[in-house]
Amino acid sequence: MLIFQPAEEGLGGARGMIADGLFDRFPCDEVYGMHNSPNGQPGTFGICKGAAMAGASFFDITVQGKGSHAAMPQQSRDPLVIASALVGSLQTILSRNVAPLDTCVLSVTQMHSGSAYNIVPDTATLAGTIRYFKDEVCELAETRMRELCAGFALAYGVEINVDLRNIFDVLVNDDALSDAYKEAAADIVGLDNISDSDQPATGSEDFADMLKVIPGAYCRVGHSGTTGLHNPSFFLDPEILPVGASIMARIVERRLAA
Numbered sequence: 305m306l307i308f309q310p311a312e313e314g315l316g317g318a319r320g321m322i323a324d325g326l327f328d329r330f331p332c333d334e335v336y337g338m339h340n341s342p343n344g345q346p347g348t349f350g351i352c353k354g355a356a357m358a359g360a361s362f363f364d365i366t367v368q369g370k371g372s373h374a375a376m377p378q379q380s381r382d383p384l385v386i387a388s389a390l391v392g393s394l395q396t397i398l399s400r401n402v403a404p405l406d407t408c409v410l411s412v413t414q415m416h417s418g419s420a421y422n423i424v425p426d427t428a429t430l431a432g433t434i435r436y437f438k439d440e441v442c443e444l445a446e447t448r449m450r451e452l453c454a455g456f457a458l459a460y461g462v463e464i465n466v467d468l469r470n471i472f473d474v475l476v477n478d479d480a481l482s483d484a485y486k487e488a489a490a491d492i493v494g495l496d497n498i499s500d501s502d503q504p505a506t507g508s509e510d511f512a513d514m515l516k517v518i519p520g521a522y523c524r525v526g527h528s529g530t531t532g533l534h535n536p537s538f539f540l541d542p543e544i545l546p547v548g549a550s551i552m553a554r555i556v557e558r559r560l561a562a
Contacts, residue, residue, distance in 0.1 A: 305330055307514075314362065314471050318513040327517055334481055335520035336555055337511040338548055340527055340540065345497075347547055348526035349489035352502040353482045356522060357475035358409070358435040360508040361442060361468055365390070365453060368463040371426035383428035384417050386460050390452065391415070391430065397448045408445055409435040409506050435506045437474055475512035478519040484562075485521045488555035492547065507533075525551065 307326070311317030341350065367390070369383030391412050402408045410432070417428035434449075436442040446468050457464040482500065490498050502524070511522050525548050527541035 318510040335518045337522040341524040343526045344530040345526040350499040350502040351523045359474040360472040361434045364467040365430040374422045380424040387428040472508035473512040477521040482521040
């Protein structure tokens with residue numbers, strides 16, 4: 305079976321399909337996914353056994369302050385100043401709360417506030433992501449984020465609202481099926497072009513939700529071009545298409561025969 309999944313980039317397409325009865329309506333014994341890798345090494349196959357990609361929570365933080373004329377800031381409770389200080393404090397979650405040998409990435413990627421040169425705004429919003437490989441690490445980071453926001457609200461006399469949403473689970477590759485995937489790929493690209501020691505990636509992929517329900521594996525296939533993903537200069541090498549399709553066909557042939 306081929307699964308055509310919508311809304312992969314943070315909009316819950318996999319979870320929506322599973323909730324809609326995907327694997328009840330179309331039972332599967334195993335499930336396999338694939339991603340391109342612009343590593344400048346066409347025709348290479350890489351896989352990471354076990355926890356291979358990070359889970360992710362998205363967050364939105366709204367600081368509700370008090371605006372004023374920019375010439376009279378003493379009349380305000382400036383949400384920009386508060387939000388700016390909060391950005392720095394959020395990084396202490398990683399440096400002072402998460403154990404050094406655990407992996408966690410907290411990135412504030414958006415700040416929105418204000419509309420004029422001479423007005424202290426009344427609100428500021430922050431947004432970003434938490435990436436993790438252990439559920440308890442994510443829970444710790446989310447708890448500390450809420451506590452810090454509550455503390456800032458009390459300290460500055462403002463209201464701070466936190467919206468945290470888990471978007472991606474940790475992607476965990478089955479060991480035995482990773483080996484099966486690797487063997488199928490070797491038939492297509494040759495054993496010399498195979499790697500089963502790829503490092504876990506802190507990026508996220510909602511194929512992880514499918515792997516929580518059905519055992520399987522997720523790989524990367526290399527191609528020409530070295531500009532990273534999610535970049536306006538990214539180039540998808542069309543020569544990768546028959547390579548990827550052939551690997552997929554080969555894993556089907558091997559597993560059905562088995």
